[in-house]
Amino acid sequence: MGDFNLTKEINTIKSQNNNIGGIASFVGIVRSGSNDTLKSMTLEHYPGMTEKMLKKIESEAKTRWKLKDSLIIHRYGKLLPGEQIVLVATASEHRNNAIKSCEFLIDWLKTKAPFWKLEDTISGKKWVSEKNSDLEAVTKWNN
């Protein structure tokens, strides 16, 4: 899936809404590994469920914070170290809603959107395991 351009996406959000006071964004990038051990990362996803879950996650954010707009772009397929994986952007009248909801969206999609990462490293291919820190990050939003 093709790359995205953060500035272009932010400009689109700005042009489609009025009275935006701030836009928060997060861009996830493929790490090269501590000693450049990663050759590539392939993201597999579940077509259909992906779209459904991303929509659901965005609408959950909109019930929790007052947002003017939100955007999630998640790439899949083979990506190289340094390439962009995911973009989350949220726009609101006041900064707090944008910043908090942006963090919420990335935390939720890490464990609730059906993507799986396959790392191709110098020592072979390996599916990435679920991280406890990601599970902890998502539970902090339970209330």
Add this chain to the structure above:
Amino acid sequence: MNIKYFSWVKDQIGIEAEKIKSPPNIKTVKDLIIYLKTLSDKHNEVLNDTRIIRCAVNMEVVNLDHNINDSDEVAIFPPMTGG
């Protein structure tokens, strides 16, 4: 019933999807997994520890006691690692 596999579940079973004509005693996702384990040694091995796999019915993540029927699409996969 349509079954889909993803990530290492797919790699280790060796297929990404299969269609099964479910026996009448399959009421829940757990029953389905017990049945799928009888299909081959690979199925049996991969689906043996249900703590490390997740299931979705019609693209919604569900628990093992979720009720299913023949027209459902059931997906079996490891915990998701997006972002």
